[in-house]
Amino acid sequence: MTGTRVLVLNSGSSSVKYQLIDMRDGERLAAGLVERIGERTSRLKHTLVAAGDTREQEGPIADHEAALKAVASELGRDGLGLDSPELAVIGHRVVHGGEFFSEPTLIDESVLTEIERLIPVAPLHNPANLTGIRTAQALRPDLPQVAVFDTAFHTTMPQSAARYAIDPKIADRYRIRRYGFHGTSHAYVSRETARLLGRAPEDVNVIVLHLGNGASASAVRGGRCVDTSMGLTPLEGLVMGTRSGDMDPAVIFHLMRVGGMSADEIDTLLNKRSGLFGLCGDNDMREIRRRVDEGDEQAALAFDIYIHRLKKYIGAYYAVLGRVDAVAFTAGVGENAAPVREAAVAGLEGLGLAVDAGLNAVRSGEARLISPAGARVAVAVVPTDEEMEIATQSYALVNESENPRLT
Ligand SMILES: Nc1ncnc2c1ncn2[C@@H]1O[C@H](COP(=O)(O)OP(=O)(O)O)[C@@H](O)[C@H]1O
Numbered sequence: 001m002t003g004t005r006v007l008v009l010n011s012g013s014s015s016v017k018y019q020l021i022d023m024r025d026g027e028r029l030a031a032g033l034v035e036r037i038g039e040r041t042s043r044l045k046h047t048l049v050a051a052g053d054t055r056e057q058e059g060p061i062a063d064h065e066a067a068l069k070a071v072a073s074e075l076g077r078d079g080l081g082l083d084s085p086e087l088a089v090i091g092h093r094v095v096h097g098g099e100f101f102s103e104p105t106l107i108d109e110s111v112l113t114e115i116e117r118l119i120p121v122a123p124l125h126n127p128a129n130l131t132g133i134r135t136a137q138a139l140r141p142d143l144p145q146v147a148v149f150d151t152a153f154h155t156t157m158p159q160s161a162a163r164y165a166i167d168p169k170i171a172d173r174y175r176i177r178r179y180g181f182h183g184t185s186h187a188y189v190s191r192e193t194a195r196l197l198g199r200a201p202e203d204v205n206v207i208v209l210h211l212g213n214g215a216s217a218s219a220v221r222g223g224r225c226v227d228t229s230m231g232l233t234p235l236e237g238l239v240m241g242t243r244s245g246d247m248d249p250a251v252i253f254h255l256m257r258v259g260g261m262s263a264d265e266i267d268t269l270l271n272k273r274s275g276l277f278g279l280c281g282d283n284d285m286r287e288i289r290r291r292v293d294e295g296d297e298q299a300a301l302a303f304d305i306y307i308h309r310l311k312k313y314i315g316a317y318y319a320v321l322g323r324v325d326a327v328a329f330t331a332g333v334g335e336n337a338a339p340v341r342e343a344a345v346a347g348l349e350g351l352g353l354a355v356d357a358g359l360n361a362v363r364s365g366e367a368r369l370i371s372p373a374g375a376r377v378a379v380a381v382v383p384t385d386e387e388m389e390i391a392t393q394s395y396a397l398v399n400e401s402e403n404p405r406l407t
């Protein structure tokens, strides 16, 4: 392998995020985002990092294949195209890896077949991930491509947390269990939290709250995940931007029998038209806070439901871990929304949890403590970096497969 650069692709249901990183020093060369793929006005934002030079373009981008080709062409304009000999590997975020993939994996046809087989349990994510991989392969057939799975970090969960209380024969036949997602972020953030505390990850118990558009909580004991809030699919758990999170499963039978809705209609309702969006018509926490501050009661109720669920998971994972050293907030909402952090730990002083109003109000891209000095449990804001983590894992894998360690 001659190149030292990694292109990371994080293909979401309607977006592609990407970064080009030089692994010699971890320097980000280019980064960007294609949003609203498939809608009338898609947007591509591309930044040449060192120059601080950003280009934006709007116009229709029909699908993920077109999006990736547009990204490749933007990179090409900066002399960083996919044809570059400096490129060592393309690393892909893949959301569902089922029970097979607990490590970053070199992609071949059999890996693609498995990712495809898992589409029914990650219908918003795996198809986009697959298109990203296939398009990248077509552009650079000679280059190794690595899949880094959202589910990987959670494969350490004990059976008591991973199993649902249903007939094991049925569970096994249909591979129904709790897989958990956002694992790359939970792994990175729990490690960075230990670093912030000046302690080894093996010695630290952390509750990680990944609050983005999708949102999940995890309980991490000594660097290993012991429970997480998402399940068979990324629908379980916290209230999210457009997903309901936890509900009595009987709501679904009720909607079928009494509401006359089909399985697909209910799927769309719960995944795309619920959560904050379903409750108040907005899924962006900035807009919701603006409305709450203006006295909008519908937005205030949506915010309260979001916080109530979050607080329940903090309490639950406190009990699962027994001893908690830190609670870490991350992702778009967790890193930026001070009112969410304040409300989530309000009233939990009895558990040793509190937020210092002054520290919580600081805006920064750095990992930082927001709990008062001397607090029993550290409360922290720890920016996630899924792309850097995927780059590190992908690069390590191709280096290792070319220079296998002697055993
Ligand atoms: N300044 C901010 N204040 C409050 N919320 C924010 C802010 N910036 C972003 N967000 C929230 O973060 C969400 C996006 O989070 P992100 O982690 O990027 O999600 P995803 O990776 O799922 O697209 C937005 O929908 C919005 O609710």
Ligand SMILES: CC(=O)OP(=O)(O)O
Residues within 6 Å of the ligand: 012, 095, 125, 150, 181, 182, 212, 213, 214, 215, 234
């Ligand atoms: C798994 C998942 O929910 O991912 P995202 O937050 O990117 O939608």
Ligand SMILES: [Mg+2]
Residues within 6 Å of the ligand: 212, 213, 331
């Ligand atoms: Mg995300």
